[in-house]
Amino acid sequence: MFFKKLISFLVAGVMVLSLASCGGGTEPGNTEEPSGDSGSEEIVIGFVGPLTGPVSIYGLAASEGAQLYFEQNPTILGKTVRLELLDDKHDTSEAVTAYNRLVGNMGATAIIGAVTSKPAIALSIEAAKKGTPVITPTGTAAEITTYGENIFRACFLDPYQGQTMADFAYDSLGNKNIAILFDSADDYSSGVAEAFEAAFTAKGGTIVANEAYTSGDTDFNAQLTKIKNENPDALFLPIYYSDVAMISTQAKAMGFSTQLLGIDGWDGVIDILDDVSAVEGAYFCNHYSTEDTSEEVQNFVTSYEEKYGSLPNSFAALGFDTAHVIADAIERAGSGDSAAIVEAIKTTELPVVTSKSPLKFDEGGDPIKGISIIKIVDGKHTLDTQSNPE
């Protein structure tokens, strides 16, 4: 009788143990203790971005930039840097999960991410509660950095892009009547469209058509027909490259040719288009140009090309710069303490790839930096103009 009881106790004990080990063993290969702060020989930096899916080109490029930086500079404070890459699939809940895994399970000291605006907003709201230093390399939506003083960004903002393109279209190209086609389901797209409209009408220009579609749409003929009928000087497309590819191809197929204007989401469009002539002559603003002759840019471009065999797009450059800023801040903070790193990031003044002047942050955590305008000529990016922060 006693023996039977003992066995059932043992069985119950084994079951409890196996459950416990299930809970703890979710991260094969990442068995580091949660707080990577005291005594460990490694510093963990987390990266969150879309590594698969329709905008994976951004996440992959940004992660390659960050990887390249830590390959060239493998230690911070004498400790080896381990860069953990997690995929958010351009999805808000995946981004939050990735953040919690990085900080909770892997002991990340700082986060590079998220790469696209919507997931970056979700990640920031979560990170603001904990105070982890977060720098989004490429999230351009204005609100990302408003959730906490520990949230920074390395790229310029949506309104700044809209304003720059409005100035450029009106002053440099002499366009007076412009049509806009944007994605009403995307904060990034509608944010830039709004800023563009405000800046362009303030200058005295007219928006002859302001049309929308929603993410996932594939047929733009109805919108394009409407726009074509208004006969604008230029068509402003504040959207991501895969939609640019479809819209420009459909415009060309219906025999509608006009000056196309875009923003940084365009980076990558020439790689994906089957017929590049659909975007020939288009202008878009971007974070940097591979043609920039400065030492920072040329060193980065050469080493990136050596490692990956292609020219780095601006997402790769921003990933590289973000890694640089984080490494510099941890070094100056002297420890893995979140609050000290945040303070160090605030006083950053670094020569970087994606700005002509040294990168600084304003009180809101946004960068003070320049912008480049790229023209597509013969299916290639060429640097048209470059500006410094005012």
Add this chain to the structure above:
Amino acid sequence: MNLFIDQMINGISVGSVYALVALGYTMVYGIVKLINFAHGDIIMVSSYFLMVFLRKAGLPFPLAILLSVALSGALGAIVEKLAYKPLRGAPRINVLITAIGVSILLQNVFAWVFKQDNPASMPALLDGAINIGGVSISKISVLTILVSVILMVTLSLLIKYTKMGKAMRAVSEDSGAAALMGINVDTTVSATFIIGSALAAVAGVLFASTYRLINPFMGSDFGLKAFIAAVLGGIGIIPGAMIGGFIMGVVESLAKGYVSTIFADTIVFTILIVILIFKPSGLLGKNIKEKV
């Protein structure tokens, strides 16, 4: 006036692709009373087959199109044999869930296999536009409308005049009685799936050649609209699917062109709801009273 004609042509062109896909939904529903949610994904599957044959194998267009349509048709039949046939006696909801499962499976398998080609660009089948009296129409739209209309006419003739068509109509009316009359129900169901999937595959080829960019999840959105077109026309009724498809396309295009591009979907679906309130079984559907 030209603007109106342009928008009508845009609508008819999209609508004809909706109609092609809607035919598959409606045929399958008519015969096995199953809403085959994996049907929309056949568009995606055939686009990817086409991309592989053109880009990776370097086949010429006609051969690549033929192969991808044939393979997609075969895939439709295989899905039916493996996933739906074992459940033919089961409650309808089980088969419906299986269909959703197949759809998710197809999407994710393709997303995994074509990691590097997500999205993938397609070469042009037909480039440029033709000009008729000041109205310029892209050549691919003209081809889309022509191919769709030809296929729809052929399908109608096939169902009306061939033995296979007669068998389909018989099975859809009463599969038990049809079996007693010596009709092979299994073969008829397989044929329905093959024809339906092949039509969706043609839609996929036209879709890929028009929009020139494909991704593994593109079938679900487009498929859903085609399904709605089938319901609008009266699901299970073949001319209904065609009419439903064209109405969807044209209303969508006119709503975008004349009312608001932001509220286009809202307008389309409001019209749909209103039609279904007054004609619950669709435009061509007959009101069948259920016996208690």
